[in-house]
Structure formats: C-alpha cells, structure tokens
Amino acid sequence: MVSERGEEEKHPFHVLAVDDSNIDRMLLERLLTFSSYQVTCVESGDKALEYLGLVDIHQQNECERSSPLSSPSSTQLSCESLSSKSEVSKVNLIMTDYSMPGISGYDLLKRIKDSSWKDVPVVVMSSENVPSRINMCLEGGAEEFLLKPVKLSDVEKIHSNLISSTNYSPCEENAIAEIEKSNNAKREGSEIDKNCSNGNKRKATVGTSLDLSDRRPRVQELPVS
Template sequence: MKNYSLRPATARSRVLIVDEAHENRLLVGQWVRCAGHEVVLADGGQRALKLLSDENFDLILLDFRMQRMDGFDVLRRIRINPALTQIPVVVSGVDELEVIIRCIEGGAEDYLTWPVAPPLLLARVHACLEKKRLRDGERRYLQELLDLKRDLARRNEELTVANALLEETARTDPVTGIPNRRSAMKSLDHLWALANRTEQSLACLMVDIDHFKAVNDNYGHQAGDRVLRETVAAMKKGMRASDVLGRWGGDEFLILCPATEAASARACAGRLVRLVGRQARARARLPVTVSVGVSQKLDRMTHPEQLIQAADEALYEAKRAGRDQVSAAG
C-alpha cells in the first residue's frame, strides 16, 4: 500500500475516527497514523460519544452516512457539550450542498466528499489541527492575561492596604494610638488656615503628665506606657469630637480646639485635670496628675508656632505653681 506520510504541520495529535464502515474506518485510520498522529477508532456515534466523555482528542473525523446515529446527530451532541466545543470536527461522506451547509452551520470545521484522495484528507486534517493549535494558543494567552490581570489587581490591593498601613503608622504614635507630633502639626496648620479663613477662634492646650520620669524610674517603662494610654483615655472623655489630640513628646500632649473661645478652652482644661486626677485616685499605686497650659489664637499672631509657644509658656507657669492645675496665657 502506498505510504501517504505527509509531514504533519503540527505536533503529534490524537484523532478520533468515527465510521460504521469497518474498511473505511481502518483505511482512514492508517492514513492518519502514517502522518504521525495517534488514532482512535469508533464504530458508531454512541461509541464516539463515550470515548469523548472519557478521553481527550484534538480532532474528530466523522462520517455523515452512519445508520444507527447519523453524523449530524453526533455533531449536534458534540457541540452542545461545553467540554467538547473546542474540538474541530471534519464531516466526511457529504455530497449535497444543502447537507454541507447544514453541517457547517451545525459546527463542523470542514467537510470531505467520498471517495477522498489521501493527500487531500491529510491536508484538511493538518489544516484543522493547525487552526486548533492557534486557537488553543490564543485561549492560553488570553487566560494568562486574565490571570495576570487578577494577580495585578490582587497585588495592587495588597499594596494599597500596605501603603494605608504605612501611612497610618507614619502619623500614629505607636504607644497611645493617637496622632504623633508630625500629624498633630499638620492638623494645626489646617485648623490655623481654617480659623483665618472663617475668622473663627482656635484654642490650644498643652498637657504634661506630672513627674512622669519618676513613674518610669520607679515602675519601669511598661508601667509608663500604661500610664500614657490611661491618661489619653481619660482626656478623651472630656473632649469634643471636633477636638484634635496628639502626642507632642515623651510626656506631653497637644490638644487643638477649633471654634473655641478662651473661657471654654480653660473649662475644657480644668475638666481634663479632674478626669485624669479621678482616674489616678482610682489607681492608688500609680497616682498621676497633669498640668495644662492654655493659649488662644490672637490677631497679633502670624504663625501657628506662636500659638504653641504661648500654650507651652502657660504650661510652664502651671508646673511652676505646683502642678495638677491649669494656667492660661495672658
């Protein structure tokens, strides 16, 4: 028998040959096998569908003239199965134009009239396999793009979370969880500009924990950190939601009170002194008090640092006068 082993245009593929005619099935199978492909034979539609459900194939050569289940019925069942839609089907044994059109519209990749010359059959086989290879490559490429897009989206989300965490860490005091000095200064600049724009008042409270160094020296830094956190918790009870509390230094805190006149600021400071003192009395082992200096934004002030300086000077007066009290800038 003449060898029609044309050089295949694709790598070795699995081809399912479906034909009820025994001799045709063997003959076509031998041609395809000689072209370098793996061949599986099915003697009818039911057998073909069973093989397709159990194994993977790259191409189906389907005879249209079968009696038990005609080729179009087999083609229809293949095309309604999502797992099989990507396998090209070449229908053989079709001669009438109407039947050819029906098969193509039903999902056939190509058709062959019978009898067929082996070189033509193999050329059609290789063309269909090459098209499938290209389509499979496109699908893999698109899937890789989708996977890459999802991976980039996930990484961007992780980066956004990490950046937000870093930003939060950069502006938060790690011991007390309140804004640090840098963040408090930004709030001061914002509130200062707002007060200038709206001609509203702005008050500043500088709070210092009395004898805090002795707490660290006598009880350790863990106890000192606990005192800082408890002092913050106590002060928050006496503040408005619009007030800004920040840690200014080791034992100092800054409180900014927008739209607050001098009398209200002094009242707030006195309330903080009482709240911290009340908490200290409840914790007899570590009695803690605070001193507070109060300043008010004045017309002669041109920079926010002047508001801080005035509150700092008032704080010094409160500590010089005996601590555990409030002093307001003149």
C-alpha cells in the same frame, strides 16, 4: 510499556475516527497513521459518545441512583469506564461519517457542540455530494466537510488548518514540527525512489543501445585497384 503521558508527547494530535464501514475505518486509520497521528476508531455515533463520556440523561440518573454499597451493576461499570475515559483521553480532532445507523454524523456533531468537547474540531465525511447536507453541517459547527474516499491531501489540509487556528505549547509545537519533518521526509523519499527508478530505466535503455551497436558487423574497406 509507554505511558499515556508519553503517548501524548509522541502523538500531539489524537484523532477520534467514527465510521460504520470497516473498510473506510481502515483507510482513514492508515492515512492518519501515515501522517503520524494517534488514532482511535469506533464504529458508531453511540460508541463515540461513550468514548467521549457523553452519557445519556437516563444513564446518568441510573449512575446517581446506584448505591456504592451494593454490588456494582453493569450500568455502574459502564458509567465508571466512560467517566475515566473522558478524564484521561485528550482528543484533538473528531472525524465522523455522515450516514450511520442510529446516531448520524450530524447528530453526533450537534451533541459534541453542546457539550464540554465543543472546542474540538469536527470533520464530517460522506460519499454523497449533497449541498444542503454540507451547508447544514458547516452551519452546525463542522470544521470541514470531506467527500469520500478521503485522500492524504485532505488530511494534510486539515492538519494545516488546525495548526493555524490553534495555540500550542512550546512542547507541542516541537512535536508538531517533528511530525511535519517526518511527513516531508516520507514524501521526499517517495520522490527519490521514483527518480531512481526512472534513472535506472534510462540507464538500461542506454546500455541496451550501446550493446546493440557493438554487436553490429563491421564492414572492411577493400583496397581500390
């Protein structure tokens, strides 16, 4: 069993992905996992706030009023679980959909930027290209605004921007270098497979032409009298 510390060393980038669409969450998780990220997916802004430990004032008051001598209520358990999550989880990037029921991506962005997680980059995603919405999110502190469907090139661009704007420890830099090496190997492997496939097709074509020429009937020259 891998420890939490071991997971952080193996995956220096931990992404919290927030989207109410199951299909979009699966696609985003697949892209991020392919890029060697550690990914945690949640289906709403409320779940994201819970994961980050950003409890509402009402819930905080409930926790404070709860007596430690009494039997733990569901509220107490919820507060304890949220507190423990915020202590052990290290999130390097938050990617959230804009249009979600309840807390929208913009509302989540504002809550994050007004909290202890304000230094964590937030990327907002949307299937609608609305300039006013894009400007509002960027002015509100979003690192980037991506149009869906998110592509691998978008993830790689974000990765490059994070590396250039963040100071990492030597251990983290070595892990980042390993991720980039792994991603380059995957891309090169894909190109090699493509080239080999094209080469095999060319060989098959040449082989066929040679076989056909060998099968052509040969004309014998008759002696001239």
